[in-house]
Amino acid sequence: MSELIHLSAVRRRRDMLMRGLLAAATALAVLPLALILYLLLKKGLGAWGASFFTTDPNGNFLGDPGGIKSAILGTLEIVGLATVIAVPLGIAVALYLVEIGRQGRFAGAVRYFVDVMTGVPSVVFGLFVYITLVLTGVGGGFAGWKGSVALGLLMLPIVTRSAEVVLLLVPDSLREAAIALGAPRWRVALRVVLPTALPGLVTGSLLAIARGAGETAPLLFTAAIVQGTSFNLGQRMNSLPAQIFNDVGQAQDRLVARAWGAALTLVLMILVLTLTARLAARRSRLA
């Protein structure tokens, strides 16, 4: 009977050890996030001052280097335009895949290449836009809207993939009911399918925006010059990631402090977007 009480000590120990290791690895995985957030708060809040959000970087090597007003506005404008480009297009492609293309060969090819696009490094998107829009001098050289195009390209496949998943969840019975009433298919798609899937589409789009907002590399080749204080998307434009990248590279305490402050600002913006998206997704799933 004793065998019922005693699992072999070796096996019990191995089980405890492995559980402990898995738990430790999980703690290890969470650790960087905790460390980064802690440091961002500690160093970033120190940099946040009265003029931090109200002044532009001024390029002074000595003294006050200025704040990050133009960087924040630039990020909002560039990412805003990128959203306007990527979200409708991305949803349109998903709508094609789900409502029209379905299992066809052409749809299969589109689906495959959307997958391919999600894997393309952001720096390559930057290069591409640089070649096609900056080098060719369309509307001048570097410009904010070109940064938006690069970010839009990056966000588009993310929007499409998540939109396809939620559009597939719309029950066919809804579509059939509307079609049986004699509604044209475009009306069914726009008035029935899209509104039903709306919460999921919003979630996917927010996550794509969060992803785009943090990208640096595509902006370096297309939009970003830190000195630029213009708010005109047709000209060179500052942005938070580019500003941080530039400040990190300078061996000057006040610039590094500004980098931490800007990083805290950027991370907070992205965290709010991400958490909103996740909570929205959770709520709509419960409903």
Added chain:
Amino acid sequence: MTEVATKAKRVTLGGLNAYYGDSHAVKGVDLEFAPNQVTAIIGPSGCGKSTLVRCVNRMHEELPGARATGSVRLDELDVYGPSIDVVSVRRTIGMVFQRPNPFPTMSIFDNVAAGLRLTGTRGVKLRERVERSLIGAGLWEEVKDRLDAPGISLSGGQQQRLCIARTLAVEPEVILMDEPASALDPIATLRIEELVEELKQRYTIVIVTHNMQQAARVADKTAFMLSGELVEIDSTERIFTTPSDSRTEEYVTGKFG
């Protein structure tokens, strides 16, 4: 494989209650499974019969929100007792599931060896035990030439016997079968039933079934459950001919369920 009849153990349930969250699935059941006998548990869907057997080897508690109270004694030892290791309980009380569930990535041999390898059985001894278990499950002749084939390449009935062999291999003393033939065709079902008949020479067997003919064919004793309660347990013959409770009679004569 030595002195057979002595090995099997008596299982006694005392005031067993089982819950899923707020729902009370098994209500205060007292029941005894005699050694070297087949006890069938019958009853309509949702009467708690599967939950009951899952409490015996403490598999019930693996489900989220599930818990159980009361006692399950193996001879004298309470498997819910404080010093008892749940892993050893499951080794001593084997279980065969409703749907055949061989490990899909493993060969026939590895499936049977899976439980043995956990305790470090290797080499010749491992091969002997696998062969003996496959013989015990009546599958040896059919698979001896293709032990390396994937377990899931077998037919449904063979897969279920493979699962039985896998259970036998760890040398349990009690075998719980949760509707073991419900996913099988009549011929495969018959093979399983013959096997149960043979296995009771060495084990205490509990079989949950919704198929009354099956209970009548294989069981020495039959228990009838309704809405989480044990209505009665008696020799199989009496349950199906002259049950003492009118609800049992209604059920076995097909008036409901």
Added chain:
Amino acid sequence: MEAGTSVATGSRPTIGRLPAVRRQDVVFENGLRLVAGLILALIAFFFVRLYVEASPAFQRFGLFGFVTTNDWDVSRELFGALPLLVGTLITSAIALLIGVPVAVAAALFASELCPRRFRGPLTIVLELLAAVPSVVYGLWGVFVLIPNLQGFERWFASAFSFIPFVGGGAVRGPNYFIAGLILAIMILPIVSAISREVIATVPQDHKEAALALGATRWEMIRTAVLPYSRAGISGAAMLGLGRAIGETIAVTLVIGNAPTIGKHLFDQGYTLAAVIANEFGEAANDPIHRAALIAAGLVLFVLTLIVNAGARYMVRRAARGVRAPSGGRAAAPGAAAA
């Protein structure tokens, strides 16, 4: 389907509107088809433009010579990308070596061990790692990891100097190891998210079978969970590799940007992505340098294409499961996480 619409509307009195409705649908469908086709055209255009712009470099150094020559010297206009390619591979390998075990362990913990009510929060926290921008990881690497890990790196280099490529040189501030470590952290969320999705497809049946045989939790993971999800986890690791290869800004900040092949783990180096980000400013007016950078981008593009195609294939196959080849078109795991 077109017929269905006309039948449905045909019974209505407003027969005159029928052609108009159908025309609207045709416009709608073809419009969407056009947008979808645009994606294909875009990728093709993308590839062609990159190739055309890179071709001066390929003409000068040869397609093969470009990736196999160990000499990247801007001042002499020599562009052999081998040091960059090697740097990319070394840092990605370090990232996988550190990141994948941790990510898979976290996925296993979150799906099989963690108390149920903590699963949701833990999952969100793991995914938030992906919300930290590359440049912030770089910032953290420069000002926190590099100064604080020096001691550990020196100890490691001398304690394990018998392992090839570990010891035998001065520990530099920015180096392959720091870059690989940051990449490991950056690929953690995607590898663990997809591993978690793959692990969730392991049927309860198999886990119960293992437990009923008297397996401990860990033994259940080893006998039922890991073998079943192996292909999917490999796919997740490959997707992580794709990320690591293409990651730019964080690596640029911590790898040292030395266009030579580092002699050991703690030596400086360069990667394909980093060289593009770093040298672009100066290359703008030098056609051959610019072409070389675009060629590096093309190599990077092709590399990620191959890795990602392999990864998607593995994850999709794993998603279909070992037993149930579904005819459905369920989206592959990672669709949302990607």
